Amino acid sequence: MEIKRKTGVSWMVFLLSLLIVFFIGYMITSITERKMEAKYAHKPMVEIKNLEPRNEEWGKVFPREFESYYKTAETSFKSKYNGNAMIDMLEVDPRLVVLWAGYGFSKDYNQGRGHVYAVKDIRNTLRTGGPTGPKTGPMPSTCWTCKSPDVPRLISEIGVPTFYTGKWASKGAEIVNPIGCANCHDENTMNLTITQPALIEAFKRQGKDITKASHNDMRTLVCAQCHVEYYFNKHLPDKEGIPYLTFPWDYGTTLEDMETYYDKNHHVDWVHKLSKAPMLKAQHPGYEMWKAGIHGRRGVSCADCHMPYKTEGGQKFTDHHIQSPLNNVANSCQVCHREETDELVRNVYDNQDRIIKNRDKLEELIVRAHVEAKKCWDVGATEQQMKDILYGIRIGQWRWDIAAASHGGSFHAPVETGRIIAKGIDITQETRIKLAKLLIELGYDKEVSYPNIKTKADAQKFIGMPVEKLVAEKNKFLEEIVPQWKKEAEERESKY
Helix, strand or coil: CHHHHHHHHHHHHHHHHHHHHHHHHHHHHHHHHHHHHHHHCCCCCCCCCCCCCCHHHHHCCCHHHHHHHHHHHCCCCECCCCECCCCEHHHHCCHHHHHCCCCHHHCCCECCCCHHHHHHHHHHCHHHCCCCCCCCCCCEHHHHCCCCCHHHHHHHHHCHHHHHCCEHHHHCCCCCCCCCHHHCECCCCCCECCCCHHHHHHHHHCCCCHHHCCHHHHHHHHHHCCCCCCEEECCCCCCCCCCEEECCCCCCCCHHHHHHHHHHCCCCCEECCCCCCEECCCCCCHHHHHHCCHHHHCCCCHHHHHCCEEEECCEEEECCCCCCHHHCHHHHCCCCCCCCHHHHHHHHHHHHHHHHHHHHHHHHHHHHHHHHHHHHHHCCCCHHHHHHHHHHHHHHHHHHHHHHHCCCHHHHCHHHHHHHHHHHHHHHHHHHHHHHHHHHHCCCCCCCCCCCCCCHHHHHHHCCCCHHHHHHHHHHHHHHHHHHHHHHHHHHHCCC
16 A cells, blocks of 8 residues: 555656646746747838828837727727717707807717727818818818827928918828827837927926926826817917917916916907807817826826737737727726726716716706897897806806816816816806896896707707708818829828
């Protein structure tokens, strides 16, 4: 028995030794292969030219990043309120048409798709109109700024003021490649870099040097080139009349800071068609709202959540499939948070539910204020009588718009977003009380009825918008002008 026991132990030791040797051999082989792959993974197949706008050229050197970036073409993800598919937001919420009466967004406003669609979607939207010639169109060239890596190339060639000069369609044949590598990376070092002059200039006016930013800061600042509040300043010294892209951060990045900047500069984005209020239109202040939230305060960058690291074949790289963290909870949220996916998603939805409920109430109040202001004008109100009322409408809707346009404000900064909406409700209710008193003073003691705007078509009819004409002009533009742009672009790129 003793001999058999010793023989069994010997066999076990022998087999265990074989397993250990096999495992060590496997690990050595795997490590060697991964080291070799790491050595040659980014061996350049081509030289990337200065400000190269074609993402495909960068993809020859960085195939993983390139392949993941083009996943932004996917449109299958849908969260409770948003997603990556195109949604007609005016159809979803016809009140928006009235809030933006007299402004381009009342024509057409769709939920944004992935970055790969940037050029295509700006060509297709009714907001850019339907020019009958390549040099015309209602919007300025400045509107192209955040849509393409062709922008840094063109700015380098013709200069910033010249790029901003002229109509949107005048640059159409030059802007053909969708948002990509050259917008955020230096082609020599591959370091993150700032290519948009407006961000550099905004930091400079604050006494800050953006070139001193840390790598972690840059993982947010490259996004802050575009996902910010901005306006077109036509009154800069030596640039009078040029719609120069400007960030209103001279006093800070809070809502009140930017409001102070706009008021001191007497800036008006448009005069509302119904109320005649001098309005502000928030763009997409994602960076400003991120700064106001807990993630921003603790140094969690945009890329940490929207472009988390991933590993393939021994290579760790940034996933360029820029998307909602809710579609990638494991790599985005659960790197830091221990809760289960369902709980994390539910927490986001709970915040969104509360904020959107109040935001919808503010929308209704502002619509009523615009309609009631129009009634005041109709029954003989004077500019002096309306002055404070119109300012109340301006700053009430500005608060609604900051909350609505920040694209994720209820996640990035739910406390701040809730505060902004609550203050907007207070301001708008006080404004409506002033409107009611003025109507009585003017001899109108009836209730001003709420408009019948159950659909986008209803709302556009209510504000007197000639939608059929706009659509016909856009279709003509897409059929006649865009093919011409594409031909010119192909001829230019074939010379590279």
